[in-house]
Amino acid sequence: MPHPAASAPALVLGPLLRHVDPVSATVWVETDRPCEVDVLGRRTRTFCVGGHHFALVVVEGLEPGSTTPYEVRLDGAQVWPPEDSAFPPSRIRTPGGAGAFRLAFGSCRYASPYTVEESEGIPPDALDLYAQRLAAQPEDRWPDALVLLGDQVYADELTTQTRGWLARRRDQALHRRAPEDQVADFEEYTRLYVESWQDPQVRWLLSTIPSSMIFDDHEMIDDWNTSAAWRERMSGTDWWAGRITGGLVSYWIYQHLGNLSPQELAENKVWRAIQDLVDASPGTPADAEPLLREMAARADADPASVRWSFVRHWGDARLVMIDSRAGRVLEESDRRMLDDAEFEWVEAAMRRAAEEGVEHLILGTSLPWLLPHAVDSLERWNATLNRRHHGRWRGRLAEALRQASDLEHWAAFGHSFDRLGRAVLAVARGEHGRAPATTLVVSGDVHHAYAAEVVRPGGLESRVHQLTVSPLHNQAPHPIQVAFRIGWSRRARRLTERLARLVGAVPASLEWEKQAGPYFGNQVGELVLEGREARFVLSVSGKDGVHDGRLLQVLDMPLSEA
Structure with missing residues (x-):
């Protein structure tokens, strides 16, 4: 629950610097009570959801290519940065300054420091x-953007502290039917974000590097x-409806809202309400939880009612973020990662980027598009069995394997x-205008890093890469690491392709080829884009890095012909 009343309002979370364009920015905060939030003289009042208080401050009138330090004031009193x-x-x-554009990305982050790293x-x-x-480097080495590709919180893998809090809360007769080791509603989701985003290092990072976010399954539940x-x-x-509603409400507030530009905010019916x-x-203000719960229930029942995918404009680079979770069509005979309307929106966004002459088209999707070859073939084999034997015992076995x-x-x-693939190749062939130098698919999820x-x-004018970086803070068990290494081998590829043909x-x-990896450990990827040049830089702590409190750069790979 929110903090008890005190003499002055305080920050619970934030500030998070979210959407930034050449002339505007949005800054998100959570506070412990209703108040007025002031950033650079732009003031807005908090809104209330379930007894929690949030604000998104739109700062306009900035100069392209400029740097503007900022403070956060609540009811006139400075609360950020801490003294x-x-x-x-x-x-x-x-955006708009000289030099390379740098984009950092990754996915899958357990709360830190609440996870006991050594014992786990x-x-x-x-x-x-x-x-x-970054804090020790000059500003011109900082990334211009941070892209988080899913599993910012784990609703189904909780820290010891949160499990204890849930037990005490549920002793008060709340949600006794929900799983003991998973969150069940909006109130419990708010604790996950506090646990993850109050980490001092990450709190500063999110306050000064603009972030874009998309969910994956663990924000809701494994296998969502x-x-x-x-x-x-x-x-x-009897508990899932409350869980998915609470999960989508919290995602809308903590992650999705900041993905929207000022113009999109002005056009968003829920935000206007x-x-x-x-x-x-x-x-x-009146509690907005009922209208957000209605939005969430509608989004779950009718994915076409809410579009979670979005676009970021970064000068010569364009990010098209693709929702690969909530908008799926699941009928076994006609499975789609996105429904037709959303796919048409994605294709149109890619086409516009090419028509406008961007040098680098970046597609974000939490799930990798190009997998290790053996894994790709296994998934095609399994999907075929599920479709062909749906409703029969072979289909049930295939479904059990799919989920496991x-x-x-x-x-x-x-x-x-x-x-x-057709949309990517059309851009790479220059069918919509001059082809960008690179078309880059950035992803996470699979708990290792690679480039393909x-x-x-052939005949492409744009180089097309899959760049996968995961996790930020998690681990792949040793058998999984072995499986992914084998998944790239020629022998495993031949075997699984034969199985799929059968x-x-x-x-x-x-056809694709692995260019680097796999790398294991905790990882941050960076794209360095300048003109038509592009590089992929990977830094790792852990198995393929070090354990002495540093990140080790393990890769600096050119991605373009320039």
């Missing part, structure tokens, strides 16, 4: 170490929307894999 901060002042840096065998948090590295059978089983429980609640009350082994990436949605490149069909699985419509 005893060891980090540089938080600042807003707008987890290497040091790469995002913590990355923040410490794997299949129609999974969804039917979960819908039959919340602002109407704030404007209607001079004191504490997480065989539900793009390869398991063959129609969508090919459709994305499309090699067939059941009539449709092979991938293009």
